[in-house]
Amino acid sequence: MSKLSILVARAVFPETLARLEQHFEVEHNQADAAWTKQDLIARLRGKAGAFTTGTERIDAEVLAACPELKVCANMAVGYNNFDVPAMTAKGVLATNTPDVLTETTADFGFALLMATARRIAESEHYLRAGKWTKWSFDMFAGAEVHGSTLGILGMGRIGQGIARRGAHGFGMNVIYHNRSRLSPDLEAACKARYVSKDELLKTADHLVLVLPYSAESHHTIGAAELARMKPTATLVNIARGGIVDDAALAQALRDKRIAAAGLDVFEGEPKVHPDLLTVPNVVLTPHIASATVPTRRAMADLAADNLIGFLVNGKPLTPLNPEVLT
Numbered sequence: 001m002s003k004l005s006i007l008v009a010r011a012v013f014p015e016t017l018a019r020l021e022q023h024f025e026v027e028h029n030q031a032d033a034a035w036t037k038q039d040l041i042a043r044l045r046g047k048a049g050a051f052t053t054g055t056e057r058i059d060a061e062v063l064a065a066c067p068e069l070k071v072c073a074n075m076a077v078g079y080n081n082f083d084v085p086a087m088t089a090k091g092v093l094a095t096n097t098p099d100v101l102t103e104t105t106a107d108f109g110f111a112l113l114m115a116t117a118r119r120i121a122e123s124e125h126y127l128r129a130g131k132w133t134k135w136s137f138d139m140f141a142g143a144e145v146h147g148s149t150l151g152i153l154g155m156g157r158i159g160q161g162i163a164r165r166g167a168h169g170f171g172m173n174v175i176y177h178n179r180s181r182l183s184p185d186l187e188a189a190c191k192a193r194y195v196s197k198d199e200l201l202k203t204a205d206h207l208v209l210v211l212p213y214s215a216e217s218h219h220t221i222g223a224a225e226l227a228r229m230k231p232t233a234t235l236v237n238i239a240r241g242g243i244v245d246d247a248a249l250a251q252a253l254r255d256k257r258i259a260a261a262g263l264d265v266f267e268g269e270p271k272v273h274p275d276l277l278t279v280p281n282v283v284l285t286p287h288i289a290s291a292t293v294p295t296r297r298a299m300a301d302l303a304a305d306n307l308i309g310f311l312v313n314g315k316p317l318t319p320l321n322p323e324v325l326t
């Protein structure tokens with residue numbers, strides 16, 4: 001019996017590739033070449049499955065051109081690269097990798113919050129430029145973290161992880177806003193209090209964004225929202241690019257309408273809005289919140305498990321549109 005063919009769209013761990021090759025005919029991209037949409041379509045034709053990352057857009061055009069496609073397994077918890085309704089209409093299963101990156105990403109979110117509040121990147125650049133010649137009482141004086149108010153917009157698994165770190169580790173007053181309120185037990189575990197979005201913006205000393213991207217969440221934080229924040233507040237985005245209006249944020253930072261920002265995600269990444277590169281009060285990292293070797297291995301393993309589970313055993317582990325299975 002011949003093996004089904006799959007496409008691995010980006011470079012992955014060799015061990016992951018070897019495991020997939022035990023079950024499938026695999027076309028891979030270990031060179032990690034940048035593919036256009038037409039390149040992706042050309043390689044997906046005739047494939048039953050695809051191992052994807054957040055950079056491969058699977059939409060109606062791709063699906064129409066690749067009728068043999070049955071499953072796309074994202075090596076990410078986010079899946080805004082998938083048009084899930086279009087996939088469901090074509091009977092194509094979508095999967096992601098929840099849970100395995102929760103704690104690592106929450107660690108990074110809190111690290112980015114601290115770097116932003118305490119002006120770590122800004123002061124390092126100053127030192128490297130040879131500008132440090134003496135101590136002064138107000139040199140790179142930043143914001144307090146312990147005992148301050150931590151606001152979280154989007155209170156899923158990662159948001160809860162950040163809340164626990166703030167409340168239990170740093171004695172922070174945690175407030176949050178979410179589409180739906182958490183259960184009393186979860187609120188108690190996080191020591192978190194539900195508030196309106198407006199109160200969140202006005203009250204938080206440090207606002208962390210952890211909500212999923214969608215058409216509805218596009219530019220959730222724009223000029224109007226930034227204007228409601230304290231001028232001493234910081235903003236951290238570890239969610240997805242497009243949730244923040246990066247142009248409006250750069251202007252707010254330049255005008256000191258907020259104190260600082262920390263960004264791991266950007267609109268149109270890997271391109272970064274040029275204005276963000278010219279303001280000193282922002283910490284910029286290249287979408288690395290889940291980037292530890294054990295976590296990235298776990299993400300790759302789960303994506304592979306979903307492909308094998310569905311195409312070989314008919315039982316994917318983390319389906320996004322399980323109605324396809326019936």
